[in-house]
Amino acid sequence: MAHTAYDALSSAPPAEVEEMDLVHPHSFVGKYIWSQDAKVIAVQYGITATAIGLVALGLSIVMRLQLGFPDTFSLIDPGNYLQAVSMHGMIMVVYLLTALFLGGFGNYLIPLMCGARDMVFPYLNMLSYWVYLAAVLVLVSSFFVTGGPTGAGWTLYPPQAISAGTPGVDGGIVLMLLSLILFIVGFTMGGLNYVVTVLQARTRGMTLMRLPLTVWGIFMATVLALLAFPALFVASLMMLLDRLLGTSFFVPAIVNLGEQSSHAGGSPLLFQHLFWFFGHPEVYIVALPAFGIVSDLISTHARRNIFGYRMMVWAIVAIGALSFVVWAHHMYVSGMNPGFGFLFATTTLIIAVPTALKVYNWVLTLWRGNIHLTVPMLFAIGFIFTFVNGGLTGLFLGNVTVDVPLSDTYFVVAHFHMVMAVAPIMVIFGAIYHWYPKITGRMLNETAGKIHFWMTFVGTYAIYYPMHYLGFQGVPRRYYAYGDTSFITDSVQTLNAFITIAAIIVALTQILFLFNLAWSLRNGDEAGPNPWNATTLEWQTPHTPPHHGNFGPELPVVYRWAYDYSVPGAKDDFIPQNVPPERVEPAPDGGTGVHA
């Protein structure tokens, strides 16, 4: 027997999972359309989110073409430029990132990693996807109504969002608000499933402290979303009533285009509070799953146990809790008591502590690890760099005195794209390269993956690094054109053209990724059940891809955490979670068990 320490009195509190009555349809429609299998629902979420994300990517190119080469494209006017800005932001944040992390990865990984047959409420889970799809379709329909989609900015601030003169005020804003309400209803159905499955359907031996950090990240993000999305729900409902019934929740008495509005006494600040009460936790709704996934990618591909597991779990919980008390740092320029500014600056800086702990722990996990520079690992390392970059500029903007002059400049655009767009997307790509073999049974082409990584990594830095400089120059965001503005120099225009070219190259690179996904589905190398020699339960299924029910006749029993890599004295450099200590093969030469 290997000299692997184990505690015979370890008191794990697992539940004996009752067998579920799963629906096993035989028709194509039952299996792949109205499916109640969380894995199929995950793929449905993934495809829908990617499709709508590509629309948002296209919109960003529209914006960049205008900014890089003004007065060149007659089709882009100030109205549809603002519409592109607004729809790009909302789609990317809510309909792509949130849906893909929670609906996509959450659905695929939670039951498998917890050792469950499926989500605890499969029918509700199916409904969740279809309501999400309806929300996406309602949103897309706003492109085709009179006046087009809303151009109020992704934050939808009233009174502008529902005042005459703003693009999309006729139907676009109504459809946007309806779509958000639908999205939240659909998400709540899914979110209940994710939380209850983690709490109630873990297999024997899978204590909370043995859960992979991926599950912890998705679980905590779901808790945040369940509590924070109601703020957006209430705000959307109230603005819908202001727009359709003429109530005055948010809209004060204003004279617009020479006409006195029928509203009186509404408070635009009230909307901002509600929006950002959702909006800031939303950053962590996207970030926490990314934190969890990247922890597992780094540990697996560096063949080392994660450094400071319990600290990582508590950091996720602390970040989640603190994310509710920082929202007003988005409103420093909206007018507030200086005391509140100080309070929110302080809470904002405090949240950097658990976040920095996580970064240190990732780096310490890599330290002296047996690093395999696979494509998922490249993306994971890319994430750490990008997140540190974006996080540091966040420290700048968290301070009131620094934020005020930089507010509404390209510095802010650069900051939040580094921290909330590029960093999570790096993790999404890494996660897809990592789990694609389990989902399809085939490996993605590695050369194409490496080209994809380097083009995307270098390309996004070419896009967003110069934007910091533009911000310091005072270049304002959301402007269609700058005209003859004294402080906007020629170099600004040159940089804008450079950024646009970089953006087009990065966008085109994604075609290579999509091609790789499609090509490898039939032509990729056979993956086998566990190509990365990983420890977590999804790699221990009897079939690849896993069948409905995941684990065959017997559910696995868990004996260890998810990070037994390079255990001294063990033959292999990984010990799966379902291998009991008695069955660990010793290294023949009594070596370290680490494979070169």
Added chain:
Amino acid sequence: MTLTLILLATLMAVFSGWLIRQSIADTPWVAASGHVVPLRSVPAGVTAPRVALGVFLAVVTSVFALTISAYMMRMAASAEWRFLPHPQLAWVNTGLLVIGSLGLQIAWTSVKRERPGAFWRDAFWLALALGVGCTVAFMAGQYLLWRELMAAGYYMTDYVGSAFFLMMSFLHGAHLLGGLVVLTRAVVAFRRGAPLSRLRESIALCAVYWHYLLFVWIVLYSVLFVGAVPLYGWCRG
């Protein structure tokens, strides 16, 4: 937002306390022997539907806490607040929901007996009918109350309190409607041969849900009608 923050802080404190109990003595890096992985430590009463109801109630509480926070912040932003009257019908509606909740409670009490006799079987169906009937009557009463306010000139465009009433009662009614759908599904499934234990579990969850929505309505009624004047003074103070 103070109200919502207090609520969230409480929820987070409960969650953190639970997590500390789960994790404080745990050494995740130590593997356990196959012989000692215990079979069950979660109490038998903690079922997935019950946990789901608890989580859902937390979400609904967040919705209503934010709605009330918005109402109070809107009050704080208004130099003048035009108050709503105290309609008699609102008292009647509240009474109907109290009876509805009571009906569900009696139905639960009746159905949870292991071998219910004829008396308890009849009592169950009668109480269920009373509960459902009063709930539907409550929802109709809310609609009439809204009509009454409009007829009396408390238009939503002029009285933001009226607009808040519409929104809050709509949200509350939508949640009741959802409860009715779940209840109907459970009863239909039972009539089609589903086991009594499933009906028992559904009725238990519905009764808790009804009590919770009664509590929410009493809070809403207090802030919208009965306690609006002192609340406004407090918000402006």
